Amino acid sequence: MALSRADTSTLGRWWWSVDRWTLAALLTLAFLGYIMVLAAAPAVAERIGASSRNLFFAKQVFFLLGASAVMAGVSLLSPRGIRRLALLGFAGALVLTAATLVIGAEVKGARRWLNLPLVGSLQPSEFLKPCFAVVAAWLMAEAKSAGRRGWAAWGMVLGLYAMVALVLQRQPDIGMLLVVSAVFFTQIFVAGINMLVVVALGGLGASGLVGAYFLFSHVQKRVNQFLYGEGGASYQVDVALEAFGAGGLMGVGPGEGRMKNVLPDAHADFVFAVVGEEFGLLVCLFILALFTFVVVRGLTRLLAETDLYVILGASGLLAQFGLQAFINMASSLHLIPTKGMTLPFVSYGGSSVIAIALGMGFLLALTRKRMNRAEEGTLR
Template sequence: MALSRADTSTLGRWWWSVDRWTLAALFTLVGFGYVMVLAAAPAVAERIGASSRNMFFAKQVMFLAGASAVMAGVSLLSPKGVRRLAILGFAGALLLTIATLFIGAEVKGARRWLNLPLLGSLQPSEFLKPCFAVFAAWLISEAKLAGRRGTAMWGAALVSYLGVALVLQRQPDIGMLLVVSSVFFAQIFVAGINLALVGGLGLMGVSGIVGAYFLFDHVHKRVNQFLFGEGGNSYQVDVALEAFGAGGMMGVGPGEGRMKNVLPDAHADFVYAVVGEEFGLMICLLILGLFAFVVVRGMMRLLAETDLFVILAASGLLTQFGLQAFINMASSLHLIPTKGMTLPFVSYGGSSVIAIALGMGFLLALTRKRMSRAEEGTLT
């Protein structure tokens, strides 16, 4: 059913105000998620002795369907509604992330997951990322608008960041901490604070990375393995590179890949390697282009925006989305040290895909064409 520009219903106003190009790019990535979990997951399920070869695929179908609903539903909100939901989400996700330190399931030396009745395994820090981006944007924008009276809001923003950073460091989840820190620093830079302070924060970030290298054994091993080829286990990276090489320009064909049979995280952190083998360089570049399009398109939409909160929140969400995609693809290609981080919407994962959908729903809501105040007030 076609929607007329004269349609004043909630759906009609949404359709003519949302960025349909970004929406199309995101749902195309969701489509790739269905294709890739069907290609990679059965081999993984068979290798680990799962009850069904389609176990991961069946779960991911539900995850992606839920993610699509979340993204579409959240995109209906006004900026005020986005802010309210993000503040509540930040408080809840932070409490649950703190809870992982005490009652979380330990996997490979890290406590990042909660085993909840009915819901199964949940990684609350995934939801912390998009909610913190919006929450921090609200605090920073309020501080900037208050001028010299905004010291308390600046303090609240810094304390919030340091609290999140401390919890993530204790899990430990250094990759997640890197993403959250990048979002926060990017928002401060966009807000236009003193360059000396930006430099100081940058120095603090570099010091944190160096400290992680010396304090965390798994970080030390991964960096040494990447730089010097010593220590650590490079098996997955080596297999991933073989997969890219085998795929060539056009790939070996859907379902014909062989490396997924021996690649432990073929359906999750290394799904991009499966794409490379079965679909080739051209589809890899297409996926890369879709991520770049979402980020660039979002930034272009912000050029005409005057609301500082919207600018900062959307900038943080775009930074997070683009950086997560870059880390996943660059790790698979051995361009950076390996880091277990999913490829948004394409990799298997429940918490990750729903949290990414929440963040992109926030983005779509914030970058909609602004209507009259009366109309905006109906979706708070």
Template structure:
């Protein structure tokens, strides 16, 4: 790719000279960490649970990350209009499949979030709702801002869609996913310049919803109580994770030399950051943190020169989702917030999660590409 000339007018040539290569490099570095960390943590987990092969999770994640990289690259070729169309189709498909989880989904730990599909295996449709809803909501809010007297029509639609998604996630239940989608929606409403009183009111509804969830959902109440009163609950995973960070120190104990992953149930997924801390130390943890921060800040900087409100809102929502998910995972591992089963983007093990994140980052790369004229957007 480095040999491509600026005069190259092929699809690949135009993509290479218009895509944000710094963001792409940061994302691919995170994918590289994903390969490294699943190699470090997954065999121990597979051995502990008696999987058919010690390398089962590693082999699967190699395939998932390869698929994710392909999805991200392919989607980044789209024009903003193409992103809008794909997101709308993806949102409708994910919505139907999320409804299906409530009817025929596999129940795990009291929640129905997964479908067991032929050939595909386990699928969590709500993961795909996050990036697709961010784009669809951005499109509708932008339409509302440009609609004049009939602005209420797209507002009714987008608020109705958000409410429907919120009800579905509440029924699963998946409060963490609902929190992320709500935060993304509120961020987009704020960026759109909506009256602060409206934003505050919506935020108040969200806070009230969290209080309601505390009293309605036993598992949510249990996690909050274990965080607020650790001496009265079982905080085994968090305690082991903190021990892992302490054992790793500044430089870590060395790749493959960690011991906590052999007793940490979700070492390859929700608590992979603790494995990073033990084996690679504080410096590599900070590097990963900086990579996530770089993607978010770089993306926001690219939007400063953007004039299309739809692009601004969609990219802002995707960046909010990406940064917030990374923060929730790392902060949970460090016991800074209540534990939440949310993966670290591209680093944690997971099929639905990593491919959905790749879809969202493909959307972001497509939206933040340099576009000199409408003609350069192409038919997609």
């Protein structure tokens, strides 16, 4: 039954206040994720000797259904409710991320995963990203509203960032640290901090990148492979580029791709290459357009917003969403050094897809039309 504008129920108010265009774009991406895992996952499962060819596909259907429920449920909250949930989520994710350094499963020299009863494998740092973006936005808004007395809030947000950076560096997960830092610096810039401070922080970030190159051998290897071709280009990138070339404009057809049979992580980090081979350039451009639409639409919604907390929170979440999509697609196309990062909603992954849904739920809640701010319960 259609919801009337006169419907004052929670669901009715949500339907007429949420950005339905953004919601539709996100659900379309989730549907594409279902299609692409259906296309790529069986070949991967068979290659690694999984108990069933449909193992990854069945799991991803469960993940996507859970993600859709999380996104819808979180989008019902008020900005104040979002702040509270983000604070709890940040505290829990930070503790669990720190726990990976002690009891985490080591994979390829890094400790990023926890094996938990009932839950299974969990990458808690994925949940740090959206939760920290909202917490940082709240503290920055508090600091700006306090004027010269806001030094305590600034000190707190910088301290929290330092804690997150330290934990991610120790895992190590330099790619995740890069995304968190880029989003954090974006929020600082949007907050209107003195340009000298912004330039100084930018210099600090650049120094960190240079330091990562010299301190972490896997970072140096990937950068050298990208810039100089040392040791030959990455096998995965070679196969991915071959897949894009084979797909051409229209693709070879759903399920007809061959590169997924030999491409490691074809269902996860390199799912965009499977899209390119089986569905062609046009569908790749459509996916790119969907990500662009979500980011631009979100920023447009903020033009009429006056609450700094909402502006900073939504800006950080949009920067995070867009940057993660860019990193995945650009590394698949060999435009940047390879980085194991999923394509939001399209790649296989439990922790990743649920965390992204949480972040987009935050975004939908923050950008809802609030005709009655006292009823909606804003931050202040």
